[in-house]
Amino acid sequence: MTKKTIALLPGDGIGPEVTSVATSILKAACGAYDVEVETEEFLFGGCSYDEHGEPVTEETLDACLNSDAVLLGAVGGPKWDDLLSEHRPEAALLKLRKTLGTYTNLRPIKIYSALMGASSLKPEILEGTDILIVRELTGGIYFGKPRHTKEVDGDVVATDAMVYSKSEIERVARKAFEAAKKRNGRVCSVDKSNILDTSRLWRKTVSELSSDYPDIELTHMLVDNCAMQLVRNPKQFDVILTGNMFGDILSDEASMLTGSIGMLPSASIGDKTGLYEPVHGSAPDIAGQNKANPLAAIASAAMLCRYSLDLSNAAKNIETAIDEVLAAGYRSGDIYSGSDDETLLSTELMGEQVLKSLLKPESVAE
Template identity: 85%
Template sequence: MTTKKIAVLPGDGIGTEVTSVAVEVLKRACEAHGIEIETESFLFGGCSYDEFGEPVTDETLDACLEADAVLLGAVGGPQYDDLPKQHRPEAALLKLRKTLGTYTNLRPIKIYPALMGSSSLKPEILEGTDILIVRELTGGIYFGRPRHTKEVDGDVVATDSMVYSKSEIQRVAKHAFEAAAKRNGRVCSVDKSNILDTSRLWRKTVSEMAPDYKEIELSHMLVDNCAMQLVRNPGQFDVILTGNLFGDILSDEASMLTGSIGMLPSASIGDKNGLYEPVHGSAPDIAGENKANPLAAIASAAMLCRYSLDLTEAASEIEDAIDRVLAAGFRSGDIYTGSEEETLIGTDEMGANVLGELKKKAIIR
């Protein structure tokens, strides 16, 4: 067997619970394809601050760089909200993404047929929705300089800078065009070019790249219109390409199309190893109670198979198993509607059911 090394960062709150379930599914699914998964776990986020006085250590960053991929749970909690920004758990995420060079974030928005009733939108509006949001991840307003809060003429003034270079835009757009070529051949680039200089550069750069991808249909949309269109007619989108801030907001909005943010995985990729994490937060109110939905973490493990291990078949097998578990009526609390056809189960039981579906198909023993 070939061995692949995965750095695991369970993080805070429910991160530890959903990650342990996802790791078990990852190991079993990869083993069936001749890949042995070797994992090592590291403190990350609030728990790292509690132990070391910083949300991520250099040793953890080095281990993530040396691994074939990184699987992350969730970070944060109300006890860390008043810390200086460099000590908050979220600062660890930004530092990790920058260190790994994972400049492109992929967030699939897939509507599972069994969860049509869990969404706040009507089934006829959701019909056919299958979106991939491609978000630039290491530039824009989250990383721009200058960035400060200071007193000016007796008033307190805060400044954040949205900065993008042409090369930053080109490399993330390349991922969007290539992803569209494997899907339905459409890219919608989202910006605010009627107001922002960065967006005008964004639109110009993406448009200049389009002739190199003649098979791809490129369109442009202002971000406020896109926010409206996502709830009006989500089926019109294939690949949405956008910047860091807009992608952060739009992907969380789009998560509710699925019925719960607890269903959404993500992949952050660049030129080397990738970072995989569920979109949901640490949910400290249910941490340790075996109530968290692990399906987004399991689906993130499937994306790890696809993008970092080149195990497309294993990725599809995991995703199909998730689909069958939902079709059988099993639900965690966030997607449970109380229907007679549904069975409310916990984190561990959900993971066991996914493994059970893999066994039924003779994928694992």
């Protein structure tokens, strides 16, 4: 049996609950292909600050770097809102991404047929939507220098610099083009090139790189138009490629196409260890109540199988199990409509249903 080591960062709020469920399903899915998953858990985010005085320790960063992959729950909450920026739970995420070199974030936007009615958009607009958002993750305004707040001529002035190099743009663009080769062969690069110098470099660099991918159709779109088109006609998109801040905003907007942010997984990859996490936050209002939707964390475990463990069949099995559970009418609170053909489940019971579907003999892909 092959052994793989996964660093677990349950984090804050509902993070520990959904990570626990996802881990059990990850182990079962990999075990079907003779891969034993060994896990080690570390404090991360607000809970790490409470224990160590910092949101992530060097020991945790080293352990993540030396693992085959990292599975993260969620970080943050009102308890830590007043801390200095370097002590806030979110600072741990930025530091971890930088340490792992995960410069590309992948966010699939999949419309489950069983949840078509959960979205605020009409079914005829949603039907056929299948988008992969490829977001640059370690550059742009979240990492640019200078970054400061100071007094200038008697006024308080804050500065955050948006900085991109050609090489940073090229490497994430290649990830988008490669992803499109395995999908429908279309990349829409999103920028603000009518205003920003960084976006003009972005558009020029992506356009030049496209000559290496003659079979991929490249289009460009301004970010404000893209935000509108995502709710007007989402099925027009295949792969959306964009920068850090634009990707952050657009991917959260696109999450509502699915009816709930609790349904969306993500993968952050680069040239080292991959980081996998649900898109949702820590939801402190329901933490510890066994109410959270674990499906995004479970789907993140599927992405871990696909991108870090090279177990595409294990990933497919997990994703099929999620489909089957939803088709059978099982729901967590965020996607429960109260209809007679739906059954409301706790976090743990939802995980049990996915595991039950996953372990059916006919569920193991060849």
